[in-house]
Amino acid sequence: MRNSNKQSFIYGTLILLAAGIVNRMLGFIPRIVLPRLIGAEGVGLYQLGYPFFLVLVTVIAGGIPLAVAKMIAEAEGKGKKERSRQILHSSLGLSVGLGLLFTAISLAIAPWIAHEVLTDSRVYLTLIAMTPMLSIVAVSAVYRGYFQGMQNMIPSALSSVLETVIRIFFMLYFSWLLLPKGMAYAAAGAMLGVTVGELAGMLVLLVQYRLTVSKPADNSSEQDLNPSNEGNPDHTDQGVIRRLLRISIPVTGGRLVGSLSYLLESIITARSLAMAGVATAVATAQYGSLQGMVIPLLLLPGALTTALAVSLVPSLAEAAARKDSRSIHKRIHQALRLALVTGAPFAVLMYVLADPLCTLLYGNPDTAPMLRMMVPFSLFMYVQPPLQATLQAMERPGTALFNTLAGAVVKIMLILGLASRPEYGITGALIAIIVNSILVTLLHGYSVIKLVSLRLQTRDLFKIGAAMTIMGAGAKYVYLHSPYPGGAQWIHFILASALGFSLYIGVSLLTGLFSRQDLKKLPLIRRWL
Known part of the structure; x- marks a missing residue:
């Protein structure tokens, strides 16, 4: 039985990994087509609204899938099917309530955000277009957690892939349809397409759940709540919600740091450019070029390093449990070398062929100088996930969080100090992001070296440098x-x-x-x- 479970776990992991790769590849389609359709300015309006959506989604559903999966798995492990249903229904009640609450709040404060917080009031329509998504994401998060707890990864994978396909189609279609009404409507159309995609993903999960519960139950494993637990406060709806919050709040808090940092970056960058005397439309276009074109291109090779980081955690944790320092060092070296070896050729290509690359992908060669400026430091971005995964695997998540926070604070301060000066403008934001990447990576690296007494293999760095130069x-x-x-x-x-x-x-x-x-x-x- 244990063997079967292990195979099921590996199979499920491969399914999610495959879905993630497909989504990453498909997700680059709108990155290429949307700038050609609505221009850098339209992309900028979309990107200004998106960080607010990320923060709200993180608050509503950041840690809920993990918490639901954990509680469902525990209940299923004890054969308590009714307990699983109780967890699902209680979680849905909490999530839908949060979704509706934040939808109302979002609608109420959207005018204030568009006119007072941000520098371009045209983003208002984008903020309105994203509000229906909040309740949809809240429901989807619970069902994803339910299926993961049941060790059935196929519904989550199907849902995410279909959501991506539908989102891409409707993002581009609505943007094209609304473009004659103006840039603000086109950007809102793109966000509305994301909403339709999320709705499609949720419907897939609901259909999969209906198909699952309609199958004949195995009476031999079907059990009601154990009578001895009926008086247990943890087995009431309120008890389920309390435990759900206990598990999900720390996870949500960790993810909220990244979302809030991204939100503050968008607000402060826009305001700093306004202080530098950059016209609103130009500032929005510059921000759209940076966040909607340059950064996604830089992070494209990071798909492998992210997957590498995920697989590194259990591998290092296993070696740490055996106190096998030799295996720990070997796996860290392998992960860092693989991250550098795979990321380096893409960095070279983006640097020496920045102009044709930006022209062919986006039809916008003006983004090439920004890309060329950031590419030499992209290798820091590629080794950061394995280093962070090492700290998490070695039970030092607090250290990783502190390093990330320190980098975020420095980045925000640099944006304020540099982007607000006319001689720097958007270049100041680029410098801030570069310094953030270097600082966080060096802090992670120092923490790992200090934690496991790691010695860096500098010979590989010279070999990579030689290969990059010749290439x-x-x-x-x-x-x-x-x-x-x-x-x-x-x-x-x-x-x-x-x-x-x-x-x-x-x-x-x-x-x-x-x-x-x-x-x-x-x-x-x-x-x-």
């Missing part, structure tokens, strides 16, 4: 001296990228950065070797 020179040369001088820009870009990656892999193999055996572990490459 960059080769890619730039081919792009400027293409064998097809009359060809389209995308042909030059593909040729330069292909040669660049080939050079990177070749140099890495020659220097021993990774071996032929490492490549054989990759399913798509194994068949060719």
Whole structure:
């Protein structure tokens, strides 16, 4: 039985991982198409409203899926089906109540946020368009937690993929439909598309639940609440809600730090640019270029490092339980090396081919200088998730939280001090984000070194640097001296990228950065070797 559970866990993890990769790939479609449709200014209006949505969603549903999953799993482990239903119904009552409450609050304060807190009142329609989402997300969070507690990951995966597909279609459709009415309506249309996607995801979960409960129950495992527990206050609806809050509030608090930091960044950046004398429309467009185009492009290689961080936690926790310091060091080195080796070629490509990349993806070459300025520091972003995962696996989440908070405070102070000065403007916000990435990564690295007495392998850094330099020179040369001088820009870009990656892999193999055996572990490459 234990073996079966382990297989079920691994299978479920793979399902969620696959869904996450699909969602990340699909999610980049609107990042490419939306700027071409509504421009940097429209993207800026959307991005100004989005942080408020994230904060409200974090408050409503930040830790609820985890808490529901934990409580459902405990009840199912004891064979108490009725207890599971009680947990589900009580959780729904709490979540829907919070969703409706914050929907009303959001509608009431939307005019004040648009006109007083932010510098562009056109964001009002975007704020209104997001309010129906709050109750929808509240319901979805509970059902996701329910299915995870039942160790059935398929409904969550199906829901997230369908939600992404529907969201992309309606974001683009509503933006296009409302664009003739003005930029504010187009941005609100994009947010309305997100709402439709969330609704579709919720409906998938509801249908899956109906199909699940309509199946004949196994009478041998069906049990009502144990009579001996009827007087237990934890088995009343109020007791369920109290325990749900005890579990979810700390998780929500941790996630709220990131959401609030993002919100403050958007508010302070907009206000600082206004103080610098930047016109409202220009400031909104600059913020849209930064948060809607440059940052998502920089974080694209981070999909692998995020997945790596997730898998690193149980691996390190297991080694720590055995007090196997050698395995701990080995796995940390492997994770950091993999993060750097996979992120480095993308960083080179984004730096040397920034102009054609931004033109081909967004139709906006003006974003290239921002991308080129941030790319050299992107490697700090790529190694940050494994370092943070190490601290969490070694039971130091407080240290990770402190480091993140310190970085957020410094970032906000720098935005205030630099972006508000005319000679810096949006460049001040870029500097603040760069300093934040470096500071948090160095703090995480120092904490890990101090915690496990880790020694860094500097030889790998020199090898990566050599591979990056040769790749960059080769890619730039081919792009400027293409064998097809009359060809389209995308042909030059593909040729330069292909040669660049080939050079990177070749140099890495020659220097021993990774071996032929490492490549054989990759399913798509194994068949060719």
